[in-house]
Amino acid sequence: MRVGIDVGGTNTDAVALDDGDRILARAKRPTSPDVTGGLRAALAAVLDELGERAAAVGRVMLGTTHATNAILERRGLGRVAVLRLGAPATTAIPPLEGWPDDLREAVSAGAAIVRGGNFVDGGPIAPLDDAAVRRFLAETAANADAVAVTGVFSPASEEQERRVAEIVREELGEGVPVSLSHEIGSLGLLERENATVLNAALYAVARDVTGALGAVLAERGLSVETYFAQNDGTLMAVEYAARYPVLTIGSGPANSLRGAAFLSGVTDAIVADVGGTSTDLGVLAGGFPRESAAAAEIGGVTTNFRMPDILAIALGGGTVVSEDGSRVGPRSVGYRIAAEALAFGGSTATMTDAAVAAGRGAVGTHPVARDARLARAVREADAMVADAVDRVALGRADRPLIAVGGGAFILPDTLPGTSEVVRPAHADVANAVGAAIALASGRFDTIAPAGAGRRAAIERARQEAADRAVAAGADPGRVEIVDLAEVPLAYLTEPAVRVHVKAAGPLRTRPA
Structure with missing residues (x-):
């Protein structure tokens, strides 16, 4: 059996489903000010209703507002050393420009722009300045809880970002987490940088949430696999969520849409999720939430990772x-x-x-x-x-x-x-049901040549998306490419296309 939990602004809902997707128990409890109390109450109510059958629960899936609340309330955020690879081309607009003053003050442990970055085809604009990276890390090490690294056109080539991650480990040790922009957002330097910094600021929040969930499960004597719902209505393993907590921000509306499709059997529809405070309207396309084409604003910060198109x-x-x-x-x-x-x-x-x-x-x-x-x-x-x-x-x-x-x-x-x-x-x-029945997924966004090399580049993108789905918890043998889009890019010296790939699959079988 598996339990799905969704933390909303008014209520925290929980459901238990068996392996035939039948709902065996359900509960709705008020969301507590600290969020964790409501989670504990909803989970306890479902497990109590199951009685002895609760021992058969093997997975718990959680959709939570912890990350969103932390950003909106400027609470529990880590201090981030922000490093951009893009001098001298991008120095006109410094990192965190346009952020609300209080959020910037809460998050920033220092920012710098060093030589580096790539052209749209993945070729280097300039060699990475290793010495400048080390000097910056030395200056910010005492105040930084995490490091956020953003390179110009890093989705086309992540080599420089990965090199900086190696330098961080050499200079600061394995204990300081690093958020790399090519793993977080898509094209658009400032928006991708913003998302990467928010992700780095949320590492401590993610640890608190996973710790709280683990403690609640331990109280009940349950040893289960735990997953977090993410923005597109799919799941990621708890270890993956700890690395990419910003991807949980849109999980609530996405869970509702997926749950609505499952409960109604309708895969193309408008969904209205009416809570205690607001009504979220979204569109189902093929059983998944229609994604927004516009940049998402979170706590006054513009980002560009994928979010459901919600009104x-x-x-x-x-x-x-x-x-x-x-x-x-x-x-x-x-x-x-x-x-x-x-x-x-x-x-x-x-x-x-x-x-x-x-x-x-x-x-x-x-x-x-x-x-x-x-x-x-x-x-x-x-x-x-x-x-x-x-x-x-x-x-x-x-x-x-x-x-x-x-x-x-x-x-x-x-x-x-x-x-x-x-x-x-x-x-x-429906939101808790959506969390319980979700698949695991992975995405990859890159630039590929429009002529020679296009087919090989797209195949690499497909493999990377599939690998990310497996890392998120999908069964390696059952991952499928569910979305592949090519968008021609204009005004380039060499023809190129932007490639976006999404892979998804059912969760891997739990070891006996």
């Missing part, structure tokens, strides 16, 4: 209704809904109360009378959702909408721009 609106079960019902949100009572909402005997009118009064759900412990205020709030909320559907549908009105999440009952049964509204069983824990 979030301030509408959830805990969203507060104004005095006359004309305004819905953005304020929410969040995880305090069981004490503050009218349906639970509180004094705050929420969207849960409006939906209960409209007959859309039976929630709470107290009756809620229908009145003009709550009826108007329902109309306002329906208009918000219809507008959001129109924005994510990109002109297509033939797809169904799958309603999931604990607050899904606030959505109407018909919505403009959709063919139907699907409400699968166990929809309120």
Whole structure:
């Protein structure tokens, strides 16, 4: 059996599935301020429901907001020595330019640009200045918890970045982790550098999360394999997550989309995940989340690693209704809904109360009378959702909408721009289900010549993506290439294409 856990802003959900993908136990518990407490409570509830069968749990998959919260709250981040390989070509814009002042102050242990970097075809712009790298490390060693290395066009050739990693080990020892940009982001120097620095800043957070999860499992006497959900709805082994914690940031919405596809059996649809504070809308394409083509902004920092294309609106079960019902949100009572909402005997009118009064759900412990205020709030909320559907549908009105999440009952049964509204069983824990049924994956982004050598370069890219999937926990014999895209690059002296490859496969079999 396996257990999937998803930590949301309001609730932490957990489910247990057997090897036939049947849901055997499920739980929903309030997310605690420290996150770990809610995780412990949800996992304990599922294991208690399983009883003696809990001994058969072999894997635990976790989707968590720890990394996101650490960046947003500037809490628990490590100090990073930031090194760019690109002088003199890139000195006009220094590292961490454009970062919020408080985040830069929390993260930066010093930054430098040294000679090095590559042309778009992978050839060196200048030889790497080993001596300058060593001087920089000596200057920052006392203050740095990790090192982030970004080379110009390193996705085309990672040789210089790997050489710097060797120098870091020589100068600072094996205990200082190194984040290399060609392993984190794609093309786009500043965005890739930002993602690499955030990744390095999150190493301590990743250790805390893995330690907390391990402690919770040890409390229950379980020896299991653990995996973390990542941004594209797939999994990575705990050791892989410890190296690339930034890849967990978009795991919550991705889990919901994957869980919606599994529970409904629909692989091409719009998904609305309604929580206590917000509704996340995304699009399923072939059972996987449609990815965003735009750069992702996290905590005020622009990055370029792959994220699901999600539209979030301030509408959830805990969203507060104004005095006359004309305004819905953005304020929410969040995880305090069981004490503050009218349906639970509180004094705050929420969207849960409006939906209960409209007959859309039976929630709470107290009756809620229908009145003009709550009826108007329902109309306002329906208009918000219809507008959001129109924005994510990109002109297509033939797809169904799958309603999931604990607050899904606030959505109407018909919505403009959709063919139907699907409400699968166990929809309120779709995010945890998505974590439990996910595959492991790996990606690779590079530049290849458009003429001679193209076929060999693409084959190398396919192999690298497959190797990364295996490193993330996939069964080596069952990895498949699920996405391969070539984009011609213009204005180059030699024709070239940008190649993006994604490989995925089921988790490797646990040793007996």
